[in-house]
Amino acid sequence: MKKILGVALLLTLTMAAKSQVKIGFEVSFKEPQAHYAEVEMNMSGIAAKDYVDLKMPVWTPGSYLVREFGKNVESFTATVNGKPAKVQKVTKNTWRVFNAKAAALKVNYRVYAFEISVRTAFIDESHAFLSSAGIFMYPAGMIKNPSTVKIVPFGKWDKVSTGLEPVAGQKFTYHAADFDILFDSPIEVGNQDIFEFTASGVKHEVAMYGGGNYDKERLKVDMAKIVEQGTAIFGDNPNKHYTFIVHNYAQGGGGLEHLNSTVLGASRNAYGTEKGYKGFLSLVAHEYFHLWNVKRLRPVALGPFDYDNENYTTNLWTAEGFTSYYENKLLIRAGATNQATFLNDLIGGLGTVINTPGAKFQSASSSSFDAWIIGYRPNENSKNSSISYYSKGEVVGMLMDLEIANATKGAKSLDDVMKAMYEQGKVQKRGYTDAEFKAMVEKISGISFTNFWAKYIDGVDDIDFEKFLAYAGIDAKAEIASPNKPYTGATLTVTRSVNVGGVSRNSPAWFQGLNVNDEILALDGSSIGDEMRNIKLPNPGLTLESLPTIAKKQVGDVVEVTVKRDGMEKKISLTLKESPNVRIKASYNDNATAQQLAVRKRWMGI
Template sequence: MKKILGVALLLTLTMAAKSQVKIGFEVSFKEPQAHYAEVEMNMSGIATKDYVDLKMPVWTPGSYLVREFAKNVEEFNATVNGKPAKVQKITKNTWRVFNAKAAVIKVNYRVYAFEVSVRTAFVDESHAFLSSASIFMYPAGMIKNPSTVKIVPFGNWNQVNTGLEPVAGQKFTYYASDFDILFDSPIEVGNQDVFEFTAAGVKHIVAMYGGGNYDKERLKVDMAKIVEEGTQIFGENPNKHYTFIVHNYHSGGGGLEHLNSTVLGATRNAYGTERGYKGFLSLVAHEYFHLWNVKRLRPVALGPFDYDNENYTTNLWTAEGFTSYYENKLLIRAGATNQTTFLNDIIGGLGTVINTPGSKVQSASSSSFDAWIIGYRPNENSKNSAISYYSKGEVVGLLMDLEIANATKGAKSLDDVMKAMYEEGKLKKRGYTDAEFKAMVEKISGISFTKFWEKYIDGTADIDFEKFFAYAGIEATKEIASPNKPYTGASLKVDRMVTVSGVVRNSPAWVQGLNVNDDILAIDGVSIADEMRSVRLPNPGLTLETLPTIAKKQVGDVVEVTVRRDGLEKKISLTLKESPNIRIKASYKEDATPQQLAVRKRWMGV
């Protein structure tokens, strides 16, 4: 009993101390045209030491790269009880403020924000996007303390949108129950076009920056359908409200998930085309599915977070890859695409994996673990040595889904695994391990997945897609994508020179020593200037074999390529081969069996 009373007293004292600590931020914009956010941080009730260490995250959850946000901090200074305080930077992302015991502390610093992406802060005269992990600091050891954020818009800016809870009676002031919530809540400030819709009983706000040819009424309907379909899989929508922050640029893309919001990059004038509109809805579906998968149903390593270091997991193939897979399923269930397009999108992703040489080198689990050093930092050889956990995970999701549906004769699918894992995560109040996910797949399907894991998750086996598609009454075949066409395996870029930008593993260029960064001077004595006369630029798919002299050759011919390498000319003979890249063809069988039709129906959900 004494031990229980002691624990209770300790918890009471801890909670009391936590409640006495007050942390508040004010963000303003004195020079938005120069891309600065001004941050004032006020703290009181910190009475543990004679100093307080303030830390800025080095990365933002959902984007697995150490970005060193502290590099953008300037003019850090502090006062204690209104008097200047000594400040010392003690690590790359930690500032120590002295004489802080039992005092009122005010800290001011500026953040330079001029990187356009969904994961980094950006400020200019038109708006401010605050990616919170790159703006706000936290007192060391107090990650679970609450805070408030007041936004002071610049000039005639009149809108603030965020997933944070508003503080009643205080304009543009918001509350975060802890710093994990704050860092997971981006903030958009400016004059964005805002509209809303309700789906699955939840109010959804859409904040559009940058203009565009979007149709708000059409988006309300189609986005709501995607929300409803995602909610149906998991049986509940865990939010009271949800915010879409959409950045429309001349050419934009990408998205980043958050607990009750997302940031999307879009192309402002692409909404009017079928391809552009579907692309935007795919992005919506992907990031919204993250509402469950990753933000709540998550690998055990992804929370609570270590904001100072990498957070390693072997399960990004489920976290991101399955989300890529489900964006296709949500679209067809929402009526935003048809069965033919759905199948074409699926086989397109499958072909990408098969035609990437690195898929024979790196496994899905290894790709997940190495996200921090490869995923966001690809080099010219990455396609030869690595595979994206997005694309490989998407394929694994497809195969697993069809295997489960076939094993249960159409009674179950990957949907049932995802829902069961979601419910289990709520009970255990933690993320899952790889073994736990495998155990659930086996429980739902009733069969062993040990060999499946060995081949497709921890291994690099050839993908037996014909077998899996047959489960759903789909006939799939493969063929050489460019039969009898000359192939070198060298991709090119054009700047001041025509330069080799990539070399495919085991291709003629690889085997015979053509290097990345070699400047092409001539092909069989024909100058590169003459070769390029018939080439239309920009051409991001430009390869050596698309140049006229080689395009006229036959498989087996030898061509002499003159290059400049490190200022010296060199002649390299390439024996042309046929490209190993394959094209997959797939179609629904009209004579599918009742079981195949049951599997197909359960798989698609339509």
């Protein structure tokens, strides 16, 4: 009994200490044109210690790369009792403030923010985007402490958009229950165009920066449909409000999920085309599906987070790959695409995996684990040795979905697995292990998935897509994409010179030693200037075999390539082969059986 009372007393004292510590931030912008945020951090109620360590995360959740946000911090100073305090930097992301057992301190620092992406802060004279993990510091050991954030907009800026909870009666002031929530809540400051819609009982705010040819009323309708289809899968929408922060640039892309918000990159003038509009809705569907998958239904390693180091998991093929898969399912269920496009999009993803040489060398689980060193840092050989957990996970999701639907004769699908895992996570209050996910798949389907896991998740077996698609009455086959056409396996980059940008495994360029960065001077004596005369640029898909001299040749012919490497000319003879890349053709079978039609209906959800 005494031991129990002692534990209870310790918990009470810990909670009391937590409640006594107050942490507040104020962010202002004295020089936004120079890309700086001014951060003031005030702490009070600190325990009597000689120093306090303040830490900046080295990465941001959802983007699996150590980005070293501390490199952007400068002019770090501290004040205790109105006097300057000693500061010592003790690690790459830790500043030690010696407060002489004082109960309060104030810290000021500047953050340089000039990297355009959905993962990193960016500030200029037109707006400020604060990716919170790269802006705010936390006291060591106090990750679960609450904090407030006050934004002081610059000049004529008059709007703030964020998923953080507003503090009543205090303009542009917000509350975070802990630092995990703060780091998961980006903030947009400026004059963004804001519109709202309600879906699944939740108010959604859309904050558009950068202008564009978007139609607000159309977006309200279509985005609401996507929200409702995602909610229908899981049975509830866990948010009180949700914020879309959309950055419209001349050429934009990408997205990053957060607990009750997302940041999307878009092209400002692409909304007016069918392809561009569908692409934006696909991005909306992907990031919104993350509201459940990753932010709540998550691999066990992804929370609580270690903000100092990598957080390894073998399950990004479910976290990201399945989300890529479900963006297609949400779109067709929302009426934003048709059955033909739905199938073509999935077949396109399948083709990407099959035609990536690295798919034969790296598994989905290994790709997930290596995200920190390969996924965001690909080099010229990555396509030959690795596979994206996005693309492989999307294919695995499709295969698993079809297998479950077929095993249950159309009664169940991957939807049922996702919902059951979501509910299980709410009960367990933690993430899932790979074994737990597999167990749920087997429970829902009623069959073993041991071989499936060995082949497609932990292994690199060829994908038997014909069998799986046939479950839904879809006829599919692979054929050579460019039969009898010459192929070198070398892609090109064009700047002031024409250089080799990539070499595919087991291609003529691979075997004969053509290197990435080799400057192409001539083909069979024809200067590269003559070869490029009628090539339209920019051309990101330019290959060596698309140049006139090689395009006229036959499979089996030899071409002499003159290159410059390390300042010296070199001649390399390539024997041209037929490309191994395949194109998958798939179509719905009009004579599908009753079970195939039941599987198809359950699979698509329409």
